[in-house]
Amino acid sequence: MILETIKSQKITFEQKVVTLARLAEGSIEVLNKSEALKKYIEDGIICDLFEGNAPYRPRYIVPDYDVFMQNGSKFLNLDKPTNIWEAVHGLLILYKHVPSITTMPVYLGNIDYLLEPFIKDESEAYLAIKLFLKHIDSTITDSFCHANIGPKETKAGLIILKVMRELELPTPNLTIKYAEETSDKIAVEAIQTALVTAKPSFANDKIFRDDFKGEYGIVSCYNGLKVGGGANTLVRVRLGALSKLASSKEEFLTKVLPEVSKEMLNYIDERSKFVIEESGFYESSFLVKEGLLEKEKFTGLFGFVGLAECVNNLLGATEKKDRFGYSEVAADLALEIVRSMSSLVQNHKTKYAGEFFGNTHLLHSQVGIDTDRNESPGCRIPVGEEPEIFEHIVQSAPFHQYCPSGIGDIFVFDETYKSNPEAILDIIKGAFETDMRFFSLYSDSCDVVRVTGYLVKRSEMEKLDKGEQVLRDTTILGKGARDNAKALGRKLRSE
Amino acid sequence: MSSIELTAKINKIIKFSNVDGPGNRMAIFFQGCNFNCEYCHNPETINICKNCYKCVDECPTNALYIEKEKVVWNDSLCCECDRCIKSCGFDASPKVKEYSVSQLVKEVAKVKAFIKGVTVSGGESTLQYKFITEFFKEIKKSWPNLTCFVDTNGSLDLEKDIYKEFVEVTDSFMLDVKAWNEEEHFKLTEKRVENVIKNLNFLKEIGKLFEVRTVVVQGKLNNRMTIKNVSEVIAKTDVRYKIIKYRHFGVREILQETLLPPTDKELEELESLAQKLEVKNTLII
Numbered sequence: 001m002i003l004e005t006i007k008s009q010k011i012t013f014e015q016k017v018v019t020l021a022r023l024a025e026g027s028i029e030v031l032n033k034s035e036a037l038k039k040y041i042e043d044g045i046i047c048d049l050f051e052g053n054a055p056y057r058p059r060y061i062v063p064d065y066d067v068f069m070q071n072g073s074k075f076l077n078l079d080k081p082t083n084i085w086e087a088v089h090g091l092l093i094l095y096k097h098v099p100s101i102t103t104m105p106v107y108l109g110n111i112d113y114l115l116e117p118f119i120k121d122e123s124e125a126y127l128a129i130k131l132f133l134k135h136i137d138s139t140i141t142d143s144f145c146h147a148n149i150g151p152k153e154t155k156a157g158l159i160i161l162k163v164m165r166e167l168e169l170p171t172p173n174l175t176i177k178y179a180e181e182t183s184d185k186i187a188v189e190a191i192q193t194a195l196v197t198a199k200p201s202f203a204n205d206k207i208f209r210d211d212f213k214g215e216y217g218i219v220s221c222y223n224g225l226k227v228g229g230g231a232n233t234l235v236r237v238r239l240g241a242l243s244k245l246a247s248s249k250e251e252f253l254t255k256v257l258p259e260v261s262k263e264m265l266n267y268i269d270e271r272s273k274f275v276i277e278e279s280g281f282y283e284s285s286f287l288v289k290e291g292l293l294e295k296e297k298f299t300g301l302f303g304f305v306g307l308a309e310c311v312n313n314l315l316g317a318t319e320k321k322d323r324f325g326y327s328e329v330a331a332d333l334a335l336e337i338v339r340s341m342s343s344l345v346q347n348h349k350t351k352y353a354g355e356f357f358g359n360t361h362l363l364h365s366q367v368g369i370d371t372d373r374n375e376s377p378g379c380r381i382p383v384g385e386e387p388e389i390f391e392h393i394v395q396s397a398p399f400h401q402y403c404p405s406g407i408g409d410i411f412v413f414d415e416t417y418k419s420n421p422e423a424i425l426d427i428i429k430g431a432f433e434t435d436m437r438f439f440s441l442y443s444d445s446c447d448v449v450r451v452t453g454y455l456v457k458r459s460e461m462e463k464l465d466k467g468e469q470v471l472r473d474t475t476i477l478g479k480g481a482r483d484n485a486k487a488l489g490r491k492l493r494s495e
Numbered sequence: 496m497s498s499i500e501l502t503a504k505i506n507k508i509i510k511f512s513n514v515d516g517p518g519n520r521m522a523i524f525f526q527g528c529n530f531n532c533e534y535c536h537n538p539e540t541i542n543i544c545k546n547c548y549k550c551v552d553e554c555p556t557n558a559l560y561i562e563k564e565k566v567v568w569n570d571s572l573c574c575e576c577d578r579c580i581k582s583c584g585f586d587a588s589p590k591v592k593e594y595s596v597s598q599l600v601k602e603v604a605k606v607k608a609f610i611k612g613v614t615v616s617g618g619e620s621t622l623q624y625k626f627i628t629e630f631f632k633e634i635k636k637s638w639p640n641l642t643c644f645v646d647t648n649g650s651l652d653l654e655k656d657i658y659k660e661f662v663e664v665t666d667s668f669m670l671d672v673k674a675w676n677e678e679e680h681f682k683l684t685e686k687r688v689e690n691v692i693k694n695l696n697f698l699k700e701i702g703k704l705f706e707v708r709t710v711v712v713q714g715k716l717n718n719r720m721t722i723k724n725v726s727e728v729i730a731k732t733d734v735r736y737k738i739i740k741y742r743h744f745g746v747r748e749i750l751q752e753t754l755l756p757p758t759d760k761e762l763e764e765l766e767s768l769a770q771k772l773e774v775k776n777t778l779i780i
Contacts, residue, residue, distance in 0.1 A: 390510045390606060417513055419778055422611070426519035427511065430609025493511075 012469055014141065018103055025052040030278070031270050037263045045241050046264055048271065049234055049303075049369060051101055055271055056279040059101040059301075062217045063292040064228040065109035068094055075286035084118040084125050088132040095140060098287065102473070104140045107219035107230075108172055112149040112157035119155050129156070130163045137169040143454045143474040144220045147172040151179035151205045153186040161186070161193045161200075168197045170448050170455040170472065175218040178432065179205035184425065191421040191428075191441070195413065198442035198450045204400075204432045211404040213356075221367050221453020222438050223406040226356055229297025231405070232272040235264055236302075236366045239337070240309030240375045249314045249333060253340055261302075261344040268300040268361055272352035296354035301405055302345045303366030306375035307334050308382050325381035325395060335398060338363075338379065342402040365399070365407035367452035370480025377452050378407055386491040393431045400437035408438035410450050414494040415443065444492055451478040451487045458488075503626040504591045505599070506540050506618060510606050514780070516644040516669060516705060518611030521603060526591045528619040530648050530684040532673065534712060534754050536745040539580045539588040540618040550579035550589045559589050568592070596629045603634060603641075612642030612666070621647045624661040631664040642666040644705060648673075648684075649691035653698070667705035668698050675721040683716065695728055704734045711762060712741040713755040722765050726772035735776040736769050738762055 005011075005019045031053065033041075040046040051059060068090070072080040076094065081087040091114065098105035119125040136145065149157040157176075164174065176182070176190045182205075190200050201222060208216045208224050215227040225231055237260055246252035275281055276295065287293045308324040311334045317323045324330040342363050349359045365378025376382045379399040386392055389411060396409050417424055428439050442450050447457050456478030460470050464479050481487035504526040509515075512522040528541045535541065546566055551559045558572035559579060566589045579589050594602075603613060613634065615627050631643040646669045653662055672691055674680040680688035698704035707725050711718045722738070729736060741756050762779050769777050 388510070390609065393609070416780070419780075420513040420518070422517060423511075423513035423519035426611050427609050430519075430606070433608040 010467060010469060012141075012471065015473055018473075021103075022050070022052060025054050025056070028054055030054045031274060033270070034263065034266070036259075037267055040260060040263055043241070045238055045245075045260065046267065047236055047238065047369075048267070049101075049236060049366075051233060051271065054279075055233060055275045057099040057101075057281050058230050058232045058275055058298060059234050060106050060219050060223060060225055060231040061098055061100055061287070061293065062107045062219055062225045062227055062230045063094075063098055063109070063287055064215075065091070065094070065114055065292070067228075067291050069114055071290070073286070073290055075290060081118065084115065084120070084128045087115055087118045088128050092132065092135055092139075095136070099285075100144075102142045102144055104142045104145055106144050106146055106223075107217045107225075108136070108145060108147040109217070110148045110150075110177075112154045112160055113152075115156040116154045119159075122155060122159070125156065126159050126163070129159050130167070133160070133163055133167060133169070133172070137167070137171040138471070140171055141472045143170040143173055143456065143472060145172045146217075146219045146221075147174050148177060148203075148218050149174065149190075149200065150177040150186070151182045153183040157186055158189060161189045164199065165193045165196045168448055168457075170457055170460075170474065173221075173453075173455055174200035175203050175222070175438075176200040177205040177208070177218070178202045178428070179209075184422075187425050187428075188421050191424045192418070194441050195418050195421065195424075195443040196446060197448045198440075198446050198455050199448070201408065201438060201440040201450075202428050202432075204435075204437050204439075206432075207401070207435065207437050208404075218406075218438075221406070222408040222440070223301070223364065224404060224437075225299075226297040228292065228294050229299070229354065229356065230293070231301045231362075232275045232298050232352070233268055234301040234303050234364065234366070235268050235271065236364075237261075237264055237304050238306050238372075238375050239304050240306030240313065243310040243313040246314065252310075252314055253336065257337065257340055258344060261341060264302060265345070265348045265350075265361065268302060269350050269352045272298075272300045272350075276352060294354075297356045299353045299357045299405075300350075300361040301364040302341070302361050303364040304341065305366050305368045305372065305378055307337065307365075307379045307399075308376045308385075309374055310334075310337065320385070323385065325385055325387055325392075331395060331398075334379070338399055338402045362405040363403050364405045365403040368481070368485060370477040371484060372481075373484050376485075378403070380409060383486045383489050384491070389427065389493050393427070393434060393436060397431065397434040397436040401435060403437070406438070408440055408453065409436070410440040410442070410490060412490045412492050413441055413443050414492055415445055416494065417443065449488060451481045452485075454478070500595060501626045501629055502593050502595050503599075503623045504543065505594050506537075506588055506591050508602060511609065512614070515614040515616060515646060516612065516667070517642070519609060520644070521606055521610050521613045523599070523613060523615050523620075525615065525618045525620045525623050526588065527622055528617055528648070529622060529650055530619065530686050531586075532684050533750050534683070534710060534741055534746055536742075538586045538745075538747050539583065541586040544583075544587040544589055544591065545585060547585070549584070550582050553578045553582040596626065596633060599630055600633045600637065604637075607638050607641065610641065612644060614644040614646055614669070616646035619648050619650065620645055621651050621653075621658075621661075624651070624658060628661045628664055635664065644669060647671070647694075649694040650686055651694075652690050653694050662701070662703065665703065667703050668694075669706040669708065670695060670698060670704060671708050671710075672721060672725050673710060674716055675724045676717060679717060695725065699728060699732060699734060704729070704732075706735040706737055708737045708739055710739045710741050711757045711765060713757040713761065715754060718757070718761070718765055719768065722769055723772065726769040726774045730773040731775065733775060735778060736774045738765055738769070738777065738779045740780065 367377040507524040515522040
């Protein structure tokens, strides 16, 4: 495996280094795993998403970049920025020192608010922002890297959207925090940008702000996390596969689900414990020392996929009218399952989740990985089975409240919406009024498309199909999700 | 009689539409039209079913049946194969539902958070102006933020007193101007153009014209003349001119061969003509 990686011509040098590091980490066993857990892992029911055997950094890190803009960084020998060039330059340097599971930062900050104070001359700011975003795409070669804008309209925000439309690049991913104070102008600009380059997504600011008692960041695919904190680990359960262990829905709810959850929560604790107590991350990182991170704002994520498959299995639903997405019985059972998981997670108090979260981990509707088959992302209706958009939103929204650290649905719109982007804004407003937490969209004519939560270019996947190297490792994941999970076959919304 | 008991035959409701006015709208298509346009894209909305039962025999899922001598449609059994519509020699549809004003308001209530308003279309919606007036009044009462639009062929003289309340309660109109020349208009629609042009001027004057639409057919119609004359009326206003490319989709098969879609070049030339005549907002679709 090591030699194979070294000799590969399909991956870049950078991708080789990361793969070799993973192999090294995988060669030791330092975590305590129960026999039951080992069995769940072996059967593909519990999965740690390739986090490795000895986690030496939190999975997702959400630095408080405001602290950096106020103080600069002693460790990086950077003064507080005083103009747009120093601001983008300083951030670009800092980003390269923010670790994560992918080795690259998954969160870049509310980049419009960070840059707004430095916008004096708009044409100069446009150039600085264009170079900034191009630099990020070429050096942070992973589209789990995510920036935020909003909720207020800013000059910087409008420039960022314009530049993203022009560049059509997958990285960074982008979310606009949408609130009542968000102007229709920037919201429509955001939609027009999304119809060209599949971003930004829309986050329901009120719901996130309530859940995180203030500042939060949208990171990686769509994960909500506390600014100045993050997530030590994400372990997930495949509900579709799990449901096969139960002979009835009662058995699933009263026995199978609580048992697997217990193992999951213990495993999340065990992994977090290693990051916190053994790896030395919190003692040694300058991000902690300089106040950009705080251990108490970190938590662990309890992820799940395949709710649809789980419910359909338990109900033996084969006909469309009985399946998840169409039947009320299926929707009620699905809600019961998610509520049960939510309360199991909330009742598990642990010193391995920060005080900020009342020492609990958070429930996360996970989007799946490239090798998943027969498991739909989180609470989503399977691709290819989606109902009409109105029914789709109304059926999906009730699940969103239970997943503070992230859940989302993706909608693909046809070309006609480009001449009426306000129509999409009306739909988003309605979705948020229905308590949907997160809304993603793209157009069927985009080169950049949203796979499950991250972005890839169709043209880059075609290169990969031909066996050529590609810059971004997410393209490799995107190709897998396209081939194994029909991730690009979503229902087209027209008229 | 309470106005709430008024009913109307509705061919289709599209919960989310992005092509029937500003923003996302609920579009309601009424059954019945007083024009018989050669290029009609949904000719099954022209007439009211006369219960000949031909379609009942055609239905593969028994979604159509006869009750009290009338054809009844059970939508939950319908597989949407449209064999009923193809078999109808009368340009009607058995898939029509009768709604009271309050039933229709309930349909709006379901989607009210997601829409900017409702648009009534057809068929020819203005033929049901009494029903629509009451319907719009109810909407305004319940959700004053929703706008009420009417899509019309412009055949009724909307300046007449009997339509006063209807025009008042409507926020804006979308008007088809299919042809300018009287003879050409009659040949295409079997109705005169006089009221259409009258309405174009009237609705513009009272500031209730959102959009004018002209379908462009190659060779058959003097598209240039129509677009020139409409443009002169709506020049320098905010009224949008939608120039629509004729497509075969939905058109009666027997007529498809006689009608041809225009080239993109022709459409662009017509759009620039409108722009030259100072139409501020044009759109080709």
